[in-house]
Amino acid sequence: MAEAIITLNQIDVLFKEKARSVHAVDHVDLTVNRGDVYGIVGYSGAGKSTLVRVINLLQRPTTGSVTVLGQDMLALDAKALRGERKRIGMIFQHFNLMNSRTVAENVAFPLRGHKSKAEIAAKVEELLELVGLADRATAYPAELSGGQKQRVGIARALASDPEILISDEATSALDPKTTSAILDLLKSLNEKLGLTIVLITHEMEAVKQICNKVAVMDAGRIIERGNLLDIFAKPEQKLTKDFIDTTLQLDAAVAAVKQQPAVANLKSPDRLVRLTYLGASTDQPLVATLYKDFNVTANILFGDIQILQGTPFGNLIVVLSGTAADLERTFAYLAQNDVTVLDLNAKEDAQ
Amino acid sequence: MSFLNKILPNVMPLWSGDGGILQAIWQTVYMTFWTAVVSGILGLFLGFLLILTDEGGLLPNRPVYFILDKVVNIFRSIPFIILLAVVYPLTRLLVHTGIGPTAALVPLILGTAPFFARQVQNALLTVDPGVIEAAQAMGLGPWQIVFRVYLREGASELVRVGVLTIISAIGLTAMAGAVGGGGLGNIAIAIGYQRYQNDVIWTAMILMLILVFLIQFIGDIIARKLHH
Numbered sequence: 001m002a003e004a005i006i007t008l009n010q011i012d013v014l015f016k017e018k019a020r021s022v023h024a025v026d027h028v029d030l031t032v033n034r035g036d037v038y039g040i041v042g043y044s045g046a047g048k049s050t051l052v053r054v055i056n057l058l059q060r061p062t063t064g065s066v067t068v069l070g071q072d073m074l075a076l077d078a079k080a081l082r083g084e085r086k087r088i089g090m091i092f093q094h095f096n097l098m099n100s101r102t103v104a105e106n107v108a109f110p111l112r113g114h115k116s117k118a119e120i121a122a123k124v125e126e127l128l129e130l131v132g133l134a135d136r137a138t139a140y141p142a143e144l145s146g147g148q149k150q151r152v153g154i155a156r157a158l159a160s161d162p163e164i165l166i167s168d169e170a171t172s173a174l175d176p177k178t179t180s181a182i183l184d185l186l187k188s189l190n191e192k193l194g195l196t197i198v199l200i201t202h203e204m205e206a207v208k209q210i211c212n213k214v215a216v217m218d219a220g221r222i223i224e225r226g227n228l229l230d231i232f233a234k235p236e237q238k239l240t241k242d243f244i245d246t247t248l249q250l251d252a253a254v255a256a257v258k259q260q261p262a263v264a265n266l267k268s269p270d271r272l273v274r275l276t277y278l279g280a281s282t283d284q285p286l287v288a289t290l291y292k293d294f295n296v297t298a299n300i301l302f303g304d305i306q307i308l309q310g311t312p313f314g315n316l317i318v319v320l321s322g323t324a325a326d327l328e329r330t331f332a333y334l335a336q337n338d339v340t341v342l343d344l345n346a347k348e349d350a351q
Numbered sequence: 352m353s354f355l356n357k358i359l360p361n362v363m364p365l366w367s368g369d370g371g372i373l374q375a376i377w378q379t380v381y382m383t384f385w386t387a388v389v390s391g392i393l394g395l396f397l398g399f400l401l402i403l404t405d406e407g408g409l410l411p412n413r414p415v416y417f418i419l420d421k422v423v424n425i426f427r428s429i430p431f432i433i434l435l436a437v438v439y440p441l442t443r444l445l446v447h448t449g450i451g452p453t454a455a456l457v458p459l460i461l462g463t464a465p466f467f468a469r470q471v472q473n474a475l476l477t478v479d480p481g482v483i484e485a486a487q488a489m490g491l492g493p494w495q496i497v498f499r500v501y502l503r504e505g506a507s508e509l510v511r512v513g514v515l516t517i518i519s520a521i522g523l524t525a526m527a528g529a530v531g532g533g534g535l536g537n538i539a540i541a542i543g544y545q546r547y548q549n550d551v552i553w554t555a556m557i558l559m560l561i562l563v564f565l566i567q568f569i570g571d572i573i574a575r576k577l578h579h
Contacts, residue, residue: 090485097485101503
């Protein structure tokens with residue numbers, strides 16, 4: 001049984017401004033289990049940053065309860081809260097390093113006053129080794145690249161041996177290659193140290209790479225949540241679909257496909273469809289089966305297969321040709337085998 | 352020597368002795384030093400209080416901020432020459448005389464501390480709020496953040512505004528000198544200006560400029576050392 005490490009219950013955050021009040025977080029429940037890499041995705045202004053700040057009470061909720069590592073956070077006095085915060089590391093979009101201190105001093109910063117000089121030096125060395133920056137210990141942040149700065153941020157966040165790491169858009173200021181490297185590092189920390197990670201981002205790509213669970217936020221609410229695979233295979237909300245399609249670049253593919261003559265001159269009862277399938281369904285020679293058993297030919301116009309958490313996740317855009325009856329039987333078969341069929345002609349008609 | 356006597360006919364006899372230029376230099380340095388020390392401590396304290404109690408600060412407190420903010424503004428708005436006169440009774444009360452460099456310290460500090468407090472506030476505003484948030488997330492308390500983040504990250508900016516404040520205080524010592532505080536300002540006005548001894552005025556001015564440049568030079572070196 002998975003152990004709940006963070007439980008947010010009916011969290012509401014209201015910002016009162018002069019003329020109006022802003023409902024930044026609107027009755028959100030969230031449970032993160034130990035070992036999760038939980039992605040919270042949404043556009044800027046959706047309330048993600050405010051929501052994660054409720055976890056370590058950098059933002060106090062207007063109403064609701066916050067339980068982290070078994071502690072009722074709102075019941076703690078200031079001193080006890082500071083103690084709890086040491087068990088929750090945090091990394092930031094703009095790294096938030098101290099420019100007046102070297103890399104090693106930044107990493108040592110949370111440890112001063114708690115450990116002896118020798119212990120701190122050993123810990124810092126170990127952490128810099130872990131994030132791959134052992135050779136830059138005496139450099140100042142101004143001398144580092146963005147990716148290196150974030151590595152220092154991660155080492156600093158890990159200095160007090162936290163059980164939870166909050167990542168607040170930690171890769172949003174980095175280029176795609178560096179982003180991927182930092183995400184890999186987070187994933188390895190999750191696996192090596194058993195670190196639970198809450199990652200907020202506006203890029204589904206980041207979620208796809210390392211998260212096992214995902215929640216989609218819009219206007220202060222979580223509108224959809226679940227296991228990564230379920231969400232990718234069967235998104236229900238329009239916003240979730242948009243995020244996924246942007247990541248897979250399917251919109252662009254569909255637009256390109258529709259330009260092709262084979263599609264533009266589609267004859268009834270032929271259908272242009274998108275097939276989405278996950279895991280086991282992939283193993284079956286889908287296209288061959290359709291021809292052999294149903295007498296339907298599938299002309300593949302676009303195909304994309306990704307590996308999500310070790311499970312293949314495929315999207316095909318195909319033209320299915322056959323008699324109307326054969327096509328009906330085909331759709332029934334596909335539905336039975338957990339292949340989601342989206343009729344792309346119908347989509348256009350609807351618009 | 353005879354050359355100096357020729358171009359500075361009034362300066363040379365005035366150089367040493369009671370009420371002389373050497374003594375005036377000492378008085379100016381004395382006033383500047385103690386103004387800097389006392390206003391430095393007071394201003395730093397008030398500046399931090401402004402930053403901490405401000406909305407969004409680490410210890411937000413609207414009434415404290417409001418009062419402090421207004422007091423600082425009022426003291427900064429009073430022209431120094433008038434402040435000198437206004438606090439005269441207080442000066443008498445505190446140092447039992449209204450004349451001399453020590454008496455001048457009372458208005459000098461009252462004029463400089465609020466100015467420095469505002470400068471400190473502005474200097475600390477340059478510290479990245481993200482770094483403050485990171486420190487909070489690491490479990491540091493407000494006072495730890497003051498000493499380990501604000502003072503460290505804001506150090507070079509604090510030195511910069513400190514130099515600015517000392518230089519402005521030197522200007523004020525000249526004004527205080529003119530109304531009985533002594534120092535180079537007194538020499539320039541009471542002797543140079545009133546007796547039409549231009550060489551005395553010029554000498555006093557150049558000596559003050561040297562003092563200003565010296566402080567600026569030292570300040571720049573320190574600020575550069577602190578900046579990374």
